[in-house]
Amino acid sequence: xxxxxxxxxxxxxxxxxxxxxLIKKRGYATRSEALRDLIRQELVKxxxxxxxxxxxxxxxxxxxxxxxxSSQLTDLQHGHQDTIISTQHIHLDHHNCLEIVAVKxxxxxxxxxxxxxxxxxxxxHGALSMTSTGKEIA
Amino acid sequence: xxxxxxxxxxxxxxxxxxxxxLIKKRGYATRSEALRDLIRQELVKxxxxxxxxxxxxxxxxxxxxxxxxSSQLTDLQHGHQDTIISTQHIHLDHHNCLEIVAVKxxxxxxxxxxxxxxxxxxxxHGALSMTSTGKEIA
Amino acid sequence: xxxxxxxxxxxxxxxxxxxxxLIKKRGYATRSEALRDLIRQELVKxxxxxxxxxxxxxxxxxxxxxxxxSSQLTDLQHGHQDTIISTQHIHLDHHNCLEIVAVKxxxxxxxxxxxxxxxxxxxxHGALSMTSTGKEIA
Amino acid sequence: xxxxxxxxxxxxxxxxxxxxxLIKKRGYATRSEALRDLIRQELVKxxxxxxxxxxxxxxxxxxxxxxxxSSQLTDLQHGHQDTIISTQHIHLDHHNCLEIVAVKxxxxxxxxxxxxxxxxxxxxHGALSMTSTGKEIA
Numbered sequence: 001x002x003x004x005x006x007x008x009x010x011x012x013x014x015x016x017x018x019x020x021x022l023i024k025k026r027g028y029a030t031r032s033e034a035l036r037d038l039i040r041q042e043l044v045k046x047x048x049x050x051x052x053x054x055x056x057x058x059x060x061x062x063x064x065x066x067x068x069x070s071s072q073l074t075d076l077q078h079g080h081q082d083t084i085i086s087t088q089h090i091h092l093d094h095h096n097c098l099e100i101v102a103v104k105x106x107x108x109x110x111x112x113x114x115x116x117x118x119x120x121x122x123x124x125h126g127a128l129s130m131t132s133t134g135k136e137i138a
Numbered sequence: 139x140x141x142x143x144x145x146x147x148x149x150x151x152x153x154x155x156x157x158x159x160l161i162k163k164r165g166y167a168t169r170s171e172a173l174r175d176l177i178r179q180e181l182v183k184x185x186x187x188x189x190x191x192x193x194x195x196x197x198x199x200x201x202x203x204x205x206x207x208s209s210q211l212t213d214l215q216h217g218h219q220d221t222i223i224s225t226q227h228i229h230l231d232h233h234n235c236l237e238i239v240a241v242k243x244x245x246x247x248x249x250x251x252x253x254x255x256x257x258x259x260x261x262x263h264g265a266l267s268m269t270s271t272g273k274e275i276a
Numbered sequence: 277x278x279x280x281x282x283x284x285x286x287x288x289x290x291x292x293x294x295x296x297x298l299i300k301k302r303g304y305a306t307r308s309e310a311l312r313d314l315i316r317q318e319l320v321k322x323x324x325x326x327x328x329x330x331x332x333x334x335x336x337x338x339x340x341x342x343x344x345x346s347s348q349l350t351d352l353q354h355g356h357q358d359t360i361i362s363t364q365h366i367h368l369d370h371h372n373c374l375e376i377v378a379v380k381x382x383x384x385x386x387x388x389x390x391x392x393x394x395x396x397x398x399x400x401h402g403a404l405s406m407t408s409t410g411k412e413i414a
Numbered sequence: 415x416x417x418x419x420x421x422x423x424x425x426x427x428x429x430x431x432x433x434x435x436l437i438k439k440r441g442y443a444t445r446s447e448a449l450r451d452l453i454r455q456e457l458v459k460x461x462x463x464x465x466x467x468x469x470x471x472x473x474x475x476x477x478x479x480x481x482x483x484s485s486q487l488t489d490l491q492h493g494h495q496d497t498i499i500s501t502q503h504i505h506l507d508h509h510n511c512l513e514i515v516a517v518k519x520x521x522x523x524x525x526x527x528x529x530x531x532x533x534x535x536x537x538x539h540g541a542l543s544m545t546s547t548g549k550e551i552a
Binding site: 150 | 421428429433436445446449450454456460550552
Binding site: 026027028033037040041044055056057059060061085088092095100102104115116118119124126127128129131132133134135137 | 164165166167171175178179182193194195197198199201223224226228230231233234236238240242253254256257259262263264265266267268269270271272273275276
């Protein structure tokens with residue numbers, strides 16, 4: 001279990017005033033919490049840049065009336081079982097399905113899977129959400 | 139049901155060669171499909187800029203051992219029932235949980251909810267994935 | 277003139293180790309410097325979100341052989357004199373010009389000007405670089 | 415010199431209506447122009463992903479009163495002569511300078527130079543603008 005350590009930071013007072021205003025607006029209770037989040041954001045960015053093991057979600061939209069599309073998407077996902085944790089399916093309206101694929105794996109493999117899903121004919125839009133497995137930001 | 143229409147596009151031949159190379163690399167079968175996806179990307183970007191009704195996912199990571207955190211997150215989500223469609227919870231390892239919230243609502247409300255979840259103490263990282271309800275890109 | 281103030285930050289020791297590794301990789305001499313930069317990044321992001329007075333550059337590429345294009349771009353720029361500080365012109369090769377417009381103004385006006393320049397026929401690509409007037413991050 | 419070629423694109427009529435609305439809002443005269451720009455955007459994104467030769471600008475802000483900073487920045491830039499085309503210096507106010515470095519080189523080298531300039535003590539904010547040498551999008 002990791003312990004809290006304390007260290008000192010030097011900052012221009014004028015900059016600190018602006019930072020305090022921003023963290024209040026964003027709803028943080030303390031400076032330490034806000035700084036911790038900024039640090040984690042940078043670490044997560046770095047995980048993706050260095051092609052480390054990451055986690056994320058691939059979210060895409062498609063029309064389930066399109067013949068054969070659902071099974072094509074399922075096939076594609078089965079070919080990436082090592083990367084995919086789970087898939088959630090949401091019926092947005094009569095036509096549109098939102099499918100959310102939770103993924104964990106090397107950043108480049110996750111990116112590749114996202115590209116593959118996005119380029120399937122009938123998938124209307126896809127977005128990749130980049131986060132962390134949590135190990136490197138604890 | 140929408141029908142396919144056909145129209146002509148003029149392009150420099152040198153540009154077309156490079157585009158054909160790119161769509162092959164990305165795995166598209168035809169130019170029309172690739173262009174359709176580019177158009178939809180722009181439309182989705184525009185939905186978010188104009189604060190229209192959008193869909194998306196908020197993905198975040200937290201340590202479920204932190205006392206009171208789960209119930210705090212649940213409370214926060216219940217306060218946004220109109221925006222949240224469903225929540226999926228994934229156990230990444232002994233400590234880290236990945237929680238994926240599927241959302242639908244005004245872009246600004248979705249953004250606000252993402253900020254609120256991200257700034258909860260104990261949430262280690264959060265990412266917002268921006269897609270569409272599908273209505274405006276069909 | 278702003279003075280340096282010092283305050284304490286609490287961080288998990290495991291997170292601090294990873295942060296120290298990252299700031300070394302990025303070339304920072306001290307934690308304070310790295311944190312100052314993270315804070316400023318957030319403040320600049322916030323300036324653009326809140327449509328404050330910002331600074332930036334609009335960089336675009338065009339073919340100067342295209343008849344009438346240069347004067348059309350100059351005309352457009354003259355219509356935005358209040359936002360434009362200066363324009364630098366670089367001859368990339370026989371055909372391609374890189375034009376860099378330094379801008380200062382409300383974020384929304386800068387964005388509008390970037391869109392206008394980008395959509396001129398013959399402009400091949402445009403990119404907007406978002407930074408600050410410096411006042412709010414000192 | 416490249417010639418214009420014409421080819422047909424199939425699109426759902428409902429999607430075409432929305433696209434026409436968007437290109438009107440963005441100020442394009444024809445669909446071909448708007449599509450050409452979408453295609454070029456993708457090609458430029460691809461140039462950066464594949465670490466090809468690219469062009470761009472590095473824009474940063476610093477306080478010129480800081481002793482030794484200007485010469486440190488000049489030294490750093492001289493060490494990257496092959497990548498830097500030119501530098502433009504703008505006096506934003508009594509304290510803040512905006513420096514705009516036009517660059518051309520491998521994407522990874524440009525990125526590295528941007529990181530190096532950003533992490534210099536006294537540089538308050540830096541932004542990298544990614545565009546193309548124009549050769550691959552003509």
